[in-house]
């Protein structure tokens with residue numbers, strides 16, 4: 001039976017993450033205002049919290065399913081306005097690609113590193129098959145040439161999974177993904193992006209000029225099958241999205257939860273609270289808005305738990321991953337907006353962190369496939385149409 005109830009030990013994990021977020025709030029405004037600086041690897045307050053691994057070790061099979069807990073943790077972390085007290089390796093989008101498409105040997109070699117994922121180019125965003133970065137075979141190596149933009153964790157990461165085409169005439173079938181380590185000659189960081197939101201997360205632009213990468217760095221292995229050889233790698237990495245899209249949805253829902261909790265607590269301090277026993281026609285508009293916000297968050301959370309749970313079972317979740325990403329992308333925009341409507345001027349003041357949720361939440365409806373693209377995938381899946389038939 002599917003059960004998304006959080007067990008006692010898992011609630012303790014989430015409570016500790018919340019407390020850590022509270023402790024990190026004192027640093028937030030500084031890193032928001034000084035976007036060029038990377039977060040410290042560890043802040044002094046981290047010492048006040050026991051490693052979470054101790055609580056994870058006490059979990060049993062009867063606790064919350066792994067995928068559900070993972071989504072709850074992502075939501076809680078995003079709902080915290082405080083910066084993380086400690087940076088954990090191995091949590092980049094490239095790590096998810098490695099887990100989904102890497103060979104066992106590649107996983108052994110690289111999973112402990114922080115890995116970014118670099119698909120997007122100046123002329124290829126939603127339409128990923130339009131990428132222009134080339135990979136030309138030379139003996140036992142490939143030589144990469146091209147430009148990439150918007151790489152999350154691009155500065156901090158130790159390596160990056162790069163999409164490049166071995167043959168443009170093959171379209172998506174020509175695309176392979178390559179693990180490229182920092183320091184490889186020909187691989188340069190061009191700049192660190194300045195952004196409206198998620199300013200404490202580093203985003204980079206890269207260039208590859210005659211960058212030589214061994215064949216063994218082709219994610220999932222480099223089979224020689226002529227036409228279509230790249231399609232296995234492309235599909236393998238596309239599978240990543242079925243795991244990461246619920247995760248990005250959870251991040252957006254977390255931003256919505258943070259904004260909701262801020263508004264709820266600020267209104268409670270002024271004596272406005274939701275009384276669930278009160279008949280609907282007696283509620284104020286503010287009380288009804290809080291109820292609506294919470295209901296939207298709950299609906300988005302449930303579809304996200306389901307998408308993650310299906311992935312955890314090894315079941316197909318193409319439709320559910322896109323539904324969760326689409327719903328998560330909706331609430332991360334609408335809930336902070338409604339929180340601001342409830343609170344007025346204080347909501348845009350630099351004295352509070354509510355405005356950060358509105359800025360930070362916006363990205364969840366853009367990266368890992370925009371909301372529009374998710375709705376396109378949902379329509380294709382339901383109608384049984386290919387991307388050529390509905391685009």
Ligand SMILES: Cc1cc2nc3c(=O)[nH]c(=O)nc-3n(C[C@H](O)[C@H](O)[C@H](O)COP(=O)(O)OP(=O)(O)OC[C@H]3O[C@@H](n4cnc5c(N)ncnc54)[C@H](O)[C@@H]3O)c2cc1C
Nearest residue numbers: 117118119120125126150151152366367368369370372391
């Ligand atoms: C902060 C940040 C971090 C990022 N991190 C990464 C990363 O780590 N790795 C990576 O590879 N990329 C990353 N991206 C890139 C991100 O995935 C793209 O920005 C996104 O896919 C959209 O592509 P685009 O910006 O080129 O917009 P476009 O594709 O040009 O789209 C512009 C608008 O048109 C809409 N649109 C496009 N096609 C259609 C269609 N067929 N039907 C309806 N509407 C459509 C889109 O929804 C969007 O609203 C990041 C972006 C940002 C801003």
